[in-house]
Amino acid sequence: MEKRVTFSKWTIGILFAVPQLILIFTFFYWPAGQAVYWSLTLQQPWGGGNIWVGLDNFRSILANPDYWRSVSASLVFAGISTGLAMFIALVLAALTDRQLAGSWLYRVVLIWPYGIAAPALALAFRFILAPEAGFLSVVNQMWPGIWDPGLDGTDAMASIIVAFSWKYVGYNFIFFLAAFQAIPRSLIEAAAMDGSGVIRRFWDIQFPLITPTIFFLLVINITESFQDSFGIVDIMTSGGPANATNLMVYKIYSDGFKGLDYSGAAAQSIILMLLIILLTIFQFRFLERRVHYR
Amino acid sequence: MxxxxxxxxxxxxxxxxxxxxxxxxxxxxxxxxxxxxxxxxxxxxxxxxxxxxxxxxxxxxxxxxxxxxxxxxxxxxxxxxxxxxxxxxxxxxxxxxxxxxxxxxxxxxxxxxxxxxxxxxxxxxxxxxxxxxxxxxxxxxxxxxxxxxxxxxxxxxxxxxxxxxxxxxxxxxxxxxxxxxxxxxxxxxxxxxxxxxxxxxxxxxxxxxxxxxxxxxxxxxxxxxxxxxxATFVGAPAMNMLEGTVELDGLSLLGGSRRLAVPRAGLPVGTKVAMGVRPEAVRLVAPGTSGALDATVDLVEELGAGRVIYVDLDGSPFSVMTSEAIHPEPGSTVWLKFSADDMHFYASETGGRLDVFKASVPEPA
Known part of the structure; x- marks a missing residue:
């Protein structure tokens, strides 16, 4: 049955679409178009017009080993933080779904981290993970110098991964819990009657049935880990030490606004956008096949 | 097994x-x-x-x-x-x-x-x-x-x-x-x-x-x-239930407006009972037959093989199932009869079955 609303005059339809079109154009296509234009020109930091340089900006970025280090740091960050945030959320949601004691508490409390602005939570984690006075300073008392995100690049990367994952665990948890609760109880009971234990039921019944949610969260988490990591990096490490945590999104900011290389930053934005688009296409193309939609 | x-x-x-x-x-x-x-x-x-x-x-x-x-x-x-x-x-x-x-x-x-x-x-x-x-x-x-x-x-x-x-x-x-x-x-x-x-x-x-x-x-x-x-849950249409009181010479039904001559067989006079009879056990008889109850037809439900006649017995609903080709008009009067064999008695208060009335089986007079 045709459920679409149709308008007798095409002009009325256009009128309804116009507000949305204006919003999308003003806040997405126009800035994106500007970025493309800047990336193909050399903009002078003190004003005075743009000089057309073609793909020179891209060439110089891609030839710079610093940029490639930033790309690999971003990929490491995206991979580990997405994996961590999704795994912890999945375990918590599975336990909450079984209605173990205290599950009502998780349900209420776990969404809160997502509501905290990235810089605020980054500041909190900066204190928590501070090598000289934070909770983790205990390990330095036992093995002096083992933990120092200010000097050790790996420690710094671990710090921002922990902070980012902590925020997204809450977000993922809500989606996972909703997915688990959408599975009819009788399916779990039928599997129990078929002789399947708790762990087996999880892998054979629950996990396959929440694959649409897992897929959705994977796409969202990876995309967000490229973009939403800015506030955390800025407050916790400022890209250091020795560029170890200079993620792509942070490098755009520091090259553009601190280094005043607007054109190079615009080109980096375009590359980041293409990378996210490619990753998303890849996920839809190769992972979605394994998803069971009901 | x-x-x-x-x-x-x-x-x-x-x-x-x-x-x-x-x-x-x-x-x-x-x-x-x-x-x-x-x-x-x-x-x-x-x-x-x-x-x-x-x-x-x-x-x-x-x-x-x-x-x-x-x-x-x-x-x-x-x-x-x-x-x-x-x-x-x-x-x-x-x-x-x-x-x-x-x-x-x-x-x-x-x-x-x-x-x-x-x-x-x-x-x-x-x-x-x-x-x-x-x-x-x-x-x-x-x-x-x-x-x-x-x-x-x-x-x-x-x-x-x-x-x-x-x-x-x-x-x-x-x-x-x-x-x-x-x-x-x-x-x-x-x-x-x-x-x-x-x-x-x-x-x-x-x-x-x-x-x-x-x-x-x-x-x-x-x-x-x-x-x-x-009694009322099993069977369709459900068994008819009429409230009554045990009297010396039988049963007074519906607050005394109807009487059935049933042997009392040991139940004390004044016991409140519910008398049940299945719709399929009720017969339609000629007007004025002795021991028959007259009732007003409310509604006739056609089932194909038979029909259910819903009647009003002094304000109480009552139903009759028949396979005879009888189609009484709503509002008309029909005469109903059933044998003591088909009556079931339940204590009004507890709902438990009372079997004492089954001792002998005379026709209701």
């Missing part, structure tokens, strides 16, 4: 008790149907046998072994759910074979047993389909196959036919009966549909409000309902 013994079983949800001490014995190989209105605790009782609900008090034993503390898989029961509960991401073959896979049965034997079950249920051509692509009746069959393949000691059915249309329901009913005759496993079938209950049961358990009202063969339950609840 296994017997089931239920002793003093109760179920509490917090402070609310929904099953109040049930004692039942199901013989090995028996087909038992638990019948009752929704919320009477019949499904809860079934789920306690299955191991899906904890037993708050009392014991359930299968083949003499108390199973209270056993996991569902250790009890040897298979269950068919109301909504079938098929695994949506598995094919029909995988659905049927899942329990064997969990049990670690080798793939070759598994395929062979899935084939055998599919053959009995005529599902062979559907083995590769997903449940989504099946009709209601086919899904029902797959659910049965999933229960059958385990060769369980006990089959549990939780209103398995209520999602099917009328025609399929009749068909599946006879298939379940045939299947039981062949497999001969003890079966417990829960339903609120009395036709299903009467046709399937070797023995029928009628439940109400968390208690067992009566246990017996479908025939016993129809002819001698043990309580007022059973």
């Amino acid at each position: 296994a017997s089931i013994t239920i002793r003093g079983v109760r179920k509490n949800y917090g402070k609310t008790q929904v099953v109040h001490g049930v004692d039942l014995d199901f013989a090995s190989g028996e087909f038992v149907v638990i019948l009752g209105p929704s919320g009477c605790g019949k499904s809860t009782l079934l789920r306690m046998i299955a191991g899906l609900e904890e037993i708050s008090d009392g014991t359930i034993a299968i083949d003499g072994t108390v199973v209270n503390q056993l996991e569902p898989r250790e009890r040897g029961c298979a269950m068919v759910f109301q909504n079938y509960a098929l695994y949506p991401h598995m094919s029909v073959a995988q659905n049927i074979g899942y329990s064997l896979k969990v049990a670690g049965v080798p793939a070759a034997e598994r395929t062979q047993r899935i084939q055998a079950v599919a053959r009995t249920l005529e599902l062979e051509h559907l083995l590769d389909r997903k449940p989504m692509a099946l009709s209601g009746g086919q899904r029902q069959r797959v659910a049965m196959g999933r229960a059958m393949i385990r060769e369980p000691k006990v089959f549990l059915f939780d209103e398995p036919l209520s999602n099917l249309d009328a025609k399929l329901r009749v068909q599946m009913r006879s298939e379940i009966r045939k299947l039981h005759r062949r497999l001969n496993a003890t079966s417990v079938f829960v339903t609120h549909d009395q036709v299903e209950a009467m046709t399937l049961a070797d023995r029928l358990v009628v439940m109400n409000g968390g208690r067992v009202e009566q246990v017996g063969t479908p025939g016993e339950i129809y002819t001698r309902p043990a309580s007022r609840f059973v």
Whole structure:
């Protein structure tokens, strides 16, 4: 049955679409178009017009080993933080779904981290993970110098991964819990009657049935880990030490606004956008096949 | 094949008790149907046998072994759910074979047993389909196959036919009966549909409000309902009930406006009773026949093979089922008669059956 609303005059339809079109154009296509234009020109930091340089900006970025280090740091960050945030959320949601004691508490409390602005939570984690006075300073008392995100690049990367994952665990948890609760109880009971234990039921019944949610969260988490990591990096490490945590999104900011290389930053934005688009296409193309939609 | 013994079983949800001490014995190989209105605790009782609900008090034993503390898989029961509960991401073959896979049965034997079950249920051509692509009746069959393949000691059915249309329901009913005759496993079938209950049961358990009202063969339950609840719940249209008082020379009905000459047989004068008579036991007789009651016709319901005539007996509703070609006009007067044999008496207060009136059988005068 045709459920679409149709308008007798095409002009009325256009009128309804116009507000949305204006919003999308003003806040997405126009800035994106500007970025493309800047990336193909050399903009002078003190004003005075743009000089057309073609793909020179891209060439110089891609030839710079610093940029490639930033790309690999971003990929490491995206991979580990997405994996961590999704795994912890999945375990918590599975336990909450079984209605173990205290599950009502998780349900209420776990969404809160997502509501905290990235810089605020980054500041909190900066204190928590501070090598000289934070909770983790205990390990330095036992093995002096083992933990120092200010000097050790790996420690710094671990710090921002922990902070980012902590925020997204809450977000993922809500989606996972909703997915688990959408599975009819009788399916779990039928599997129990078929002789399947708790762990087996999880892998054979629950996990396959929440694959649409897992897929959705994977796409969202990876995309967000490229973009939403800015506030955390800025407050916790400022890209250091020795560029170890200079993620792509942070490098755009520091090259553009601190280094005043607007054109190079615009080109980096375009590359980041293409990378996210490619990753998303890849996920839809190769992972979605394994998803069971009901 | 296994017997089931239920002793003093109760179920509490917090402070609310929904099953109040049930004692039942199901013989090995028996087909038992638990019948009752929704919320009477019949499904809860079934789920306690299955191991899906904890037993708050009392014991359930299968083949003499108390199973209270056993996991569902250790009890040897298979269950068919109301909504079938098929695994949506598995094919029909995988659905049927899942329990064997969990049990670690080798793939070759598994395929062979899935084939055998599919053959009995005529599902062979559907083995590769997903449940989504099946009709209601086919899904029902797959659910049965999933229960059958385990060769369980006990089959549990939780209103398995209520999602099917009328025609399929009749068909599946006879298939379940045939299947039981062949497999001969003890079966417990829960339903609120009395036709299903009467046709399937070797023995029928009628439940109400968390208690067992009566246990017996479908025939016993129809002819001698043990309580007022059973009398009005089993049979369609429902049994007529008229309030009355025992008097010296018979029974005064409807606050004294009607009298029936029934021997009082030991009941003290003044006892309040409810007199029941099935609509199909009432005859329409010629006007003025002695001992007949006159009533005003409200409505005639045509059933094809017969008709139900709803009448008004001094303000109380009363119904008559007849196969005669009589079509009284609404508003006209009919004369009704029934024999003392067909009357059932229940204590007004407790609803319990009173059999004293059956001592002798004169025609009502």
